[in-house]
Amino acid sequence: MSMNDGRPMKGPADEIRLKEELASATEVLWSLLKAAKAFRMYLPNNPLRQKFIQDSITKTTGHLERYGQCQFDVDQYTTSYLGTKIHESRDPRESIGFRLYADGIRSLIFSAGLQPAEICDFLDIVGQNRAADTDDDIVTLLWMKDLPNITYVLADDFNEVNAQQASFPADASQQPGIQRVYQTPVEPVVQPVAQPIQPLTAAEAAALKQETTAEESQDPLPEVMRILAAILAGEMGRGLFGDFLEITDNLIGSLLQEGRLGDALQLIRFLQKMAASDKVPPGKREMIRAGSGSGVTAEVVLSLQQPFDTLEDLSLDDLVDLFRYLGSRHTASICEVLGKVQKRKMRKNIITALAECGKDSPRSFYPFLRDKRWFLVRNILTILTLIGDQKCLGSVIALVDHPDPQVRKEVLGYLLKHPDPRARKEMLRFLDDESEPLRIRALGALAAAHWTPALPAIEAIIDEKEFAHRSIAEKCAFFEALGLLAGDSVVPKLRRMAIKTGWLNRSKQSEEVICAIAGLKKVRTPAALEALGKAQGKWQGSALEELIFQALKEYEQADAPPRDAGEAQ
Structure with missing residues (x-):
């Protein structure tokens, strides 16, 4: 052989x-x-x-x-x-x-x-x-x-x-x-006789110049993109396919660097379509996914802030496709861009797109919870809340005392949607927050969730001397929460407040009656209804009568059976 x-x-x-x-x-x-x-x-x-x-x-x-x-x-x-x-x-x-x-x-x-x-x-x-x-x-x-x-x-x-x-x-x-x-001598070549040249007419010269100018002004990129797309869609080995895939990824990076997001998105969507097509072999689909974003550097991503702030036709779908292509390897750079973009609508779309694309890698956002820029921390909290990530509870709890109220507002929003009992416990800290809207929002959330462990803290705050200096809106919010959580047990106290008469400090007395009515209308028991009836008789003919009447009307509407379609008409 x-x-x-x-x-x-x-x-x-x-x-x-x-x-x-x-x-x-x-x-x-x-x-x-x-x-x-x-x-x-x-x-x-x-x-x-x-x-x-x-x-x-x-x-x-x-x-x-x-x-x-x-x-x-x-x-x-x-x-x-x-x-x-x-x-x-x-x-x-x-x-x-x-x-x-x-x-x-x-x-x-x-x-x-x-x-x-x-x-x-x-x-x-x-x-x-x-x-x-x-x-x-x-x-x-x-x-x-x-x-x-x-x-x-x-x-x-x-x-x-x-x-x-x-x-x-x-x-x-x-x-x-x-x-x-x-070294071999070459025989002389007989030169051909030159043929006469016919000059172009003025019209022909003008037409030729116009065609030349039009051709020179054409952007060659669309043709290059079509060629690359045709090559990648054709039959070839994995090695050659990988080479052209790398060329395509590098071209996308160059287009993004030049701010040509529309052209880059055309190539990105072509690759995404190939990666999702059953007609493309699984091995090549995996190569597309693995190489996604590989031709884009962090510097290129950071440069996107300018087109994000200047382009008017960049939609939420465009951002979702772009961020999916860039992948989690560029999440940090995109967050930096989010911290620099000036247009409010664009920031909102970036947040929504990051929440859509970051569901599988929420940890990429965690480092920015410690950022010194309050507005970026707020936006990252919004993203994690939209994702529904529950693993960063400890990092979010550390922000309950953040100096900026906008950040604390997002912290409260995150805690409201978290099922862990620790989230409810941490919400109690907002009852003493320096921001009244946050205190009222936390009260309403705890009451709506019927989280009775909050009741001692609510009663303690109501009994404080400083409570008298809070606004009537916040006082009513506390008493509504008290009525929802305490039920019949608090009715005697609220009845006394509702019918109490005094000759001194009439404005304080009116506030107590208003707060008592706010609490009673949330109890929704026969005892509470009877207390409201007594208060109505007590304050008949006064300015408080209308308030009590509205509370009783809410009772009737809550207890009335729903009307059928025929009655509604």
Whole structure:
């Protein structure tokens, strides 16, 4: 049994070595293909171009260190190694072998000692686009570069060897033959007679100028986007798919940096559509999700503050799609942008979008609960409340005493929706908050939840001397909460307050009656109803009579059975 290149195979170990060598050569060829394409697509200082070049250098030199030589035999559409086909493409742009074959090269040989500079020169020759009328083919350019460790076999030599049925030495160079070609005198070429040139008319010149101007003013980006979309949607291996996916992600990052959010969103939605499509293989869908946002830096995200504040047509759906693409890796940067955006409507949309996209990673927001900017802390609390995250209760409780009332308001809002009993207990601290609206809101929430452990604290505050200095609205809120939580047990006290008569401090007496009525109408028991009736008789003909009448009316409406549809009409 023998190998395809004529070397004897002694056993299974040699077969394994052959497979490893073929795999290594395939990797070398693919790395050269990618690097050659990078020479065409990117400027010399582009990081992607430098990455592909370095990868080709590493794989080629590694192969040579292990096997000593790497010889690729090229046909019009295929490239082989040791007689085994390792690449096939009918697209000239996707094949180095096609260009080598077209210029008369049948074998390309890399030898031990190959330097990185030689690989770069080779890639520059086979990778760059050149005008069709240039006189320099690949053979000539290789000879002019004088690359000692890159040799080749020409078609004429290849045919001659085949005719003689001899083995061409792998390390034979064609440079001497090329030198003889250049030393051979060339017969003078007869120059063709110049044809007369017909000048353009004024109308033709104007039309040509108009077409040229229109073409130059066109934005090439939409065409580039269509090409990328068509390539990604086509059939290709995972390696090549990953390369173009990286190019697309980098393009999205560049568009965002330039503030072209509309164009970036077109590509983002195309990728999101592919990631959700059953027609795309699962492996590629996972590659799209894993690479999402990889081409965007933190600096680019921070630069979004300006378009967020200036663009008028950026919708909530746009922000949701953008934030989903950026992923949790950029949550911190988006929060920084939230802290800088000036437009109130945009801040509201950012908060809603972050709450929608951050459901799976609420911990990304936790560090901002300790931020020194009260408005950012408030917005982060709003996001966590919308998400319904229950794991940050300890961090939120630490903000109950925050110096800014706007932050404390959001803390109370978070505690109101939290099912943990500790949240109700912490709400009691708001009964002594310096902000009256927060005190009233906390009272109403505790009463509505019928959380009776709050009753001792409420009674203690009512009995304090300082309670008399609070507004009538807050006093009524405390007594309403007292009535809801204490029930019949507080009716005797409220009855005494409702019918008490005094000659001094009439305004204080009226306030006590008002507070007593506020509490009684929340008890909703026969005893409370009877107390309200006595109070109505006591204050008949006074300004308080109307207030008691409204309280009794609320009783009737609460106890009346609902009317059916016919009665309602």
